[in-house]
Amino acid sequence: MKGYEYHKPSTVKEAIDLMGSLENAKFIAGGTDVMVLIRQKKLSPAHLISLRNISDLSFMETANGFFIGGGVTHSEIVGNEFIQKHYSALSDAAGNIGSKQIRNVATLCGNICNAAPSADSACPLLVLDAKVLIAGPDKEREIALDDFFLGPNRTALEKGEMVKGFHMPPFNENTGSTYIKHTRRAAMDLPILGIAARVTIKIGGSQIGCKDAFCTIDTISNILKHLEGEDLVCEDVRIAMGVVSPKPIRAKKAEAALLGKVVSEKLFEEIAEIAASEAQPRDSIRGEAWYRRDMIKVLTKRALLKSIDRVIRPDDLIHPDRLW
Amino acid sequence: MKKIKGYSITLTVNNENYDLTAEPNRTLLEVLRDDLHLTGTKESCGEGACGSCTVLVDDQPVRSCLTLAVAVEGRHITTIEGLSQGGALHPVQDAFVAHHAIQCGFCSPGMILTAYALLKENPSPTEEEIRRAISGNVCRCTGYAKIVEAIKSLADQGRQER
Ligand SMILES: Cc1cc2nc3c(=O)[nH]c(=O)nc-3n(C[C@H](O)[C@H](O)[C@H](O)COP(=O)(O)OP(=O)(O)OC[C@H]3O[C@@H](n4cnc5c(N)ncnc54)[C@H](O)[C@@H]3O)c2cc1C
Ligand code: FES
Ligand code: FES
Numbered sequence: 001m002k003g004y005e006y007h008k009p010s011t012v013k014e015a016i017d018l019m020g021s022l023e024n025a026k027f028i029a030g031g032t033d034v035m036v037l038i039r040q041k042k043l044s045p046a047h048l049i050s051l052r053n054i055s056d057l058s059f060m061e062t063a064n065g066f067f068i069g070g071g072v073t074h075s076e077i078v079g080n081e082f083i084q085k086h087y088s089a090l091s092d093a094a095g096n097i098g099s100k101q102i103r104n105v106a107t108l109c110g111n112i113c114n115a116a117p118s119a120d121s122a123c124p125l126l127v128l129d130a131k132v133l134i135a136g137p138d139k140e141r142e143i144a145l146d147d148f149f150l151g152p153n154r155t156a157l158e159k160g161e162m163v164k165g166f167h168m169p170p171f172n173e174n175t176g177s178t179y180i181k182h183t184r185r186a187a188m189d190l191p192i193l194g195i196a197a198r199v200t201i202k203i204g205g206s207q208i209g210c211k212d213a214f215c216t217i218d219t220i221s222n223i224l225k226h227l228e229g230e231d232l233v234c235e236d237v238r239i240a241m242g243v244v245s246p247k248p249i250r251a252k253k254a255e256a257a258l259l260g261k262v263v264s265e266k267l268f269e270e271i272a273e274i275a276a277s278e279a280q281p282r283d284s285i286r287g288e289a290w291y292r293r294d295m296i297k298v299l300t301k302r303a304l305l306k307s308i309d310r311v312i313r314p315d316d317l318i319h320p321d322r323l324w
Numbered sequence: 325m326k327k328i329k330g331y332s333i334t335l336t337v338n339n340e341n342y343d344l345t346a347e348p349n350r351t352l353l354e355v356l357r358d359d360l361h362l363t364g365t366k367e368s369c370g371e372g373a374c375g376s377c378t379v380l381v382d383d384q385p386v387r388s389c390l391t392l393a394v395a396v397e398g399r400h401i402t403t404i405e406g407l408s409q410g411g412a413l414h415p416v417q418d419a420f421v422a423h424h425a426i427q428c429g430f431c432s433p434g435m436i437l438t439a440y441a442l443l444k445e446n447p448s449p450t451e452e453e454i455r456r457a458i459s460g461n462v463c464r465c466t467g468y469a470k471i472v473e474a475i476k477s478l479a480d481q482g483r484q485e486r
Contacts (some may be wrong), residue, residue, distance in 0.1 A: 003347060003348070004348060006348030006349075006392070031392065032387075035372070035390040035391075035392075038349075038370050039389075048348070048392075050395060063476055099375065100438070100460055101378055101385045101386050102372060104390070105387075131415050185460030187460070188373070188459055261346065291404055
């Protein structure tokens with residue numbers, strides 16, 4: 001490896017000042033993307049600015065929703081019950097990034113700032129309406145994650161700017177979210193396709209609950225059929241897709257087609273078709289375009305169903321794989 | 325190019341402090357093997373994919389090939405050499421031997437440390453939890469069955485002790 005200088009700022013301001021004053025400098029958090037690039041000689045910075053010692057970055061808090069600091073690791077996210085319950089899609093993603101050894105050091109922020117089309121946490125944060133809090137030399141600004149990604153490995157960060165964290169709004173309790181990562185192996189694999197969904201449903205006045213015996217053992221498809229007369233209306237919805245275009249994207253036409261409708265499995269099939277038409281997947285070593293497009297249909301429907309399952313059976317969040 | 329100077333750091337490895345000079349571009353793996361001569365930690369892929377270089381930092385498994393030595397100053401590092409006490413193997417090592425969970429042995433240091441960390445966090449993991457925990461450690465020889473059995477034998481003990 002070529003030599004570089006290593007800097008350990010202890011505040012965000014110091015980090016930004018360093019970035020502003022040094023030529024060819026790179027931030028490094030967990031280093032699981034940066035170190036691989038350096039070892040493969042695809043990156044040769046003159047300075048590495050480590051973010052590991054900035055205590056201001058490594059916290060999470062419930063604050064009008066939830067805030068995740070720029071230094072928080074995937075392991076910390078997986079272990080957080082509040083995220084598991086209220087922002088399940090992110091928990092789904094964090095638990096399957098690399099292996100334990102990777103998750104222990106790799107950060108959510110690094111995953112997003114690396115801006116790979118396959119970044120597993122991108123789709124969950126998109127459906128959870130995350131905003132990116134950016135700190136720069138002169139000011140702080142906040143932008144929607146959708147505007148943060150510009151293309152493969154390209155973000156809206158300007159010279160000298162860094163990400164301080166992500167803010168997600170609160171969602172009402174009839175909200176469920178899901179991320180499905182489609183891979184060849186069960187672990188240690190990048191996604192062929194990633195689909196996230198978030199759905200808020202409303203039922204004609206009464207509470208959605210699942211107290212009948214059938215509910216604890218039946219599939220969500222059957223439960224939906226059973227509840228058909230009850231008018232479960234989709235009050236809010238997001239669908240996001242990864243590895244289907246140069247950057248992770250929302251399926252906005254599909255979202256619009258579902259909003260305000262009474263949900264059913266059949267409708268979800270139509271929605272999934274629309275989502276597939278919004279993608280521009282390419283052939284790659286991990287999967288061919290036609291296959292990705294077909295799988296969008298399968299997984300979008302599944303992600304919508306699973307999100308609703310999580311509203312109806314919130315306790316099952318702890319064992320989310322029971323029926324899937 | 326200008327010469328990059330080394331940094332004086334103190335590394336705490338297996339409860340011993342080592343004062344050394346490390347260039348900032350040296351990985352923990354390189355320092356452990358080449359400077360401290362703790363060659364139990366193995367390098368295979370060198371880019372985070374295989375797990376053979378796994379060591380523990382504050383009891384959590386990490387990839388030493390992707391970790392810069394200067395980044396773990398002041399943290400407690402445990403390598404495979406740190407598990408045995410006065411020549412006696414650690415129970416996890418004993419279980420690997422007893423269950424023939426080792427063939428060529430190249431993956432074993434990383435695999436054993438990963439298992440050790442799992443059992444410390446969760447003394448009675450299920451088979452599924454065991455398989456998930458070791459999913460970042462590649463073994464080309466054993467087919468994993470014996471490794472899972474070895475860890476399971478300790479998990480069953482953990483269950484009996486509760
Ligand atoms: C074996 C292996 C398996 C992997 N598996 C997966 C997987 O399954 N899914 C997946 O999505 N990814 C995977 N990755 C990629 C990687 O682990 C993730 O993207 C990880 O989250 C990156 O986080 P990090 O903290 O290590 O980032 P780093 O490598 O430290 O940084 C990544 C990028 O973000 C920038 N950056 C970091 N923090 C900030 C900040 N606060 N402000 C501005 N810029 C910043 C850095 O400059 C760099 O460009 C894998 C990597 C390896 C080596
Ligand atoms: S050598 Fe570090 S993971 Fe393979
Ligand atoms: S025993 Fe040979 S690689 Fe695992």
